Amino acid sequence: MGLELYLDLLSQPCRSIYIFARSNNIPFEFKHVELFKDSVLGKKPAAGSGAEQPRAGPSNSEGTGKVSLLKKVPALKDGDFTLAECTAILLYLSRKYNTPDHWYPKDIQKRARVDEYLSWHHANIRANAPKTMWIKVLIPLFTGQPLPSEKLQEVMEGLSTSLKQFEERFLQDKAFIIGSEISLADLVAIVELMQPVGVGCDIFEDRPRLMEWRRRVEDAVGKELFFQAHEMILNIKELSNIQIDPQLKEQLAPVLMKMLK
Numbered sequence: 001m002g003l004e005l006y007l008d009l010l011s012q013p014c015r016s017i018y019i020f021a022r023s024n025n026i027p028f029e030f031k032h033v034e035l036f037k038d039s040v041l042g043k044k045p046a047a048g049s050g051a052e053q054p055r056a057g058p059s060n061s062e063g064t065g066k067v068s069l070l071k072k073v074p075a076l077k078d079g080d081f082t083l084a085e086c087t088a089i090l091l092y093l094s095r096k097y098n099t100p101d102h103w104y105p106k107d108i109q110k111r112a113r114v115d116e117y118l119s120w121h122h123a124n125i126r127a128n129a130p131k132t133m134w135i136k137v138l139i140p141l142f143t144g145q146p147l148p149s150e151k152l153q154e155v156m157e158g159l160s161t162s163l164k165q166f167e168e169r170f171l172q173d174k175a176f177i178i179g180s181e182i183s184l185a186d187l188v189a190i191v192e193l194m195q196p197v198g199v200g201c202d203i204f205e206d207r208p209r210l211m212e213w214r215r216r217v218e219d220a221v222g223k224e225l226f227f228q229a230h231e232m233i234l235n236i237k238e239l240s241n242i243q244i245d246p247q248l249k250e251q252l253a254p255v256l257m258k259m260l261k
Contacts, residue, residue, distance in 0.1 A: 013086030102181035117185035198233035
């Protein structure tokens with residue numbers, strides 16, 4: 001039995017694993033798991049919509065529960081071994097497949113810098129960037145009502161603070177977070193920062209240092225792979241035309257609203 005990766009490319013952590021595996025020629029079976037069950041929020045993207053995921057057969061949503069006790073993506077299955085959580089999966093893949101050292105350096109201080117960013121990331125970039133998609137697309141889709149503009153402004157202010165810290169503390173005047181080559185830290189950061197871009201919040205505009213870093217990351221993993229992985233999130237606004245089952249709306253709307261309180 002070969003390596004299986006349970007992923008939905010709407011998810012930032014899933015995209016980081018997908019890009020890492022593909023850019024390092026790691027052989028794996030793509031198990032497409034739909035975050036919103038029964039395809040994207042109940043309806044598969046129309047042909048030619050530009051929102052199609054890499055072909056991987058039918059959804060494996062039920063299989064994820066058997067692989068990950070947490071019943072969420074990303075999840076890994078390698079023979080009888082299963083693993084959840086993005087960072088754990090990235091580190092497992094880098095060690096098992098002996099990927100180039102720059103991804104997670106053997107040098108103890110460079111490795112510590114990667115670890116430092118990954119620890120900081122969750123309470124800062126990840127705490128703010130994904131909320132833009134919920135505010136601008138998903139919550140209005142489920143509730144039928146747009147959120148007050150003040151809510152988006154609040155999130156963007158928090159994200160702006162995190163981006164300032166990212167540039168000054170981590171990026172500084174370097175090409176990448178830990179120096180002259182891409183690492184897992186850059187990969188985890190970029191997929192998160194593409195989330196607001198997908199809903200029209202171009203956080204790279206007016207931030208030339210951040211934009212140049214993004215371009216270097218794209219070049220390092222390959223532009224074709226980068227945009228293939230982000231194709232669905234860059235077409236996320238197309239979800240606004242999908243008809244949601246009323247019962248599903250009733251169940252999820254209150255939950256989604258609580259997420260932003």
